[in-house]
Amino acid sequence: EIVAGIAAFFAERQGPKPLTGRRAVVTSGPTHEPIDPVRYIANRSSGKQGHAVAAALAALGADVTLVSGPVTLADPPGVRVVRVETAAEMLAASQSALQTPDGPADIAVCAAAVADWRVAATAGDKVKKGPDGPPTLTLAENPDILATLSQPGPARPRLVVGFAAETRDVLTYAAAKLAKKGCDWIVANDVATGTGTFGGDDNQVHLLRRGAEPEAPLIETWPRLSKTEVAVRLAQAIADTL
């Protein structure tokens, strides 16, 4: 219904399409990192916010590729969708979508809840319960998709937007993420248990923009809105900036 909401919102909108001719890549959903053929590690994410952002950018005229982890949402209308499972696959698909013969895309929005870690040694067969008790899972660091796409150079999109999902000290962690990853904006939200953000239809976010001093971002705190409305505001802010 999130995506239908976006479609209905923009069907009535007869105004200009300020992102016409712009190309955007949006990541959405979780990633699944296999332990063995039957088990995996995942991040909680319904994909609702990322899918809504893809739909909102498309509604403003952008040519959008959505790189989505495993979700059960319908494809947003007017958006090219590439489905992936792991963080490594998501990075490869995003890089591929960002590069075209005409140069890099204009906009990257990393809304996916990418797993920070994968299992160091994925088992080819189901790991059995044994007399020695449970196994210990050794993890390995996944590629950092947001930091990789933010790296300076001719392949960098003009505007790279990340999301930060935190359970406490939201603004502190988000400002640190903005300074560290090299992206331009961070959309920060509080996903602590009880906020209802995971899987829910609402979101309360802060938009942090890199300022003259990397340690002092410009912060806008938005009211609690539907994920559709957050997406519409974000797409409009992107259009106003490019």
Added chain:
Amino acid sequence: EIVAGIAAFFAERQGPKPLTGRRAVVTSGPTHEPIDPVRYIANRSSGKQGHAVAAALAALGADVTLVSGPVTLADPPGVRVVRVETAAEMLAASQSALQTPDGPADIAVCAAAVADWRVAATAGDKVKKGPDGPPTLTLAENPDILATLSQPGPARPRLVVGFAAETRDVLTYAAAKLAKKGCDWIVANDVATGTGTFGGDDNQVHLLRRGAEPEAPLIETWPRLSKTEVAVRLAQAIADTL
């Protein structure tokens, strides 16, 4: 479409309802075991097979409670659904559903893909990436729902059916599981990569029934069938036995 298939199949069926007056509890779907508020370990399971079994038992007249982990399927018609997240919650909900003032239920079908292990110490806040590299996950053994429900005593259902999902040596592991868990039947299937069983609509199973010798079960190998047809055959076999 699986559940709709069952409903359509039985809407045309005008025959007797041999499980009228019988009570059944069916588990279905995966369990999710939290690492922290944003990450979890899961088993792959769409819930399609378990939900189809619940629908098929109800269609034969049984009073069915479906204890389901996180799935995106519609509730089967005519079935009471209890939603849970973890293995511990699934066991508690199943035991609660099995016991009534009139005594234990008649049938338990454990079709859920229960996580064998949970994380020993779940973090209350999101675990941050740090300079020391990825954390090591220490796991703890989850309660064994099938073995627990199979324990002899006045609370035991008359017929306890388990599922075994294996990636190799399917019959060997399934026979060992039948002997070890104390259940009456095991429905064994091959979920190796490439079989398409995970998330797919078809299944190829073997039905193992405990024989006079625990080590020598009676084995029926069924052809590749839709998950709906597997459910219908299993429900009919249960009706023929009770």
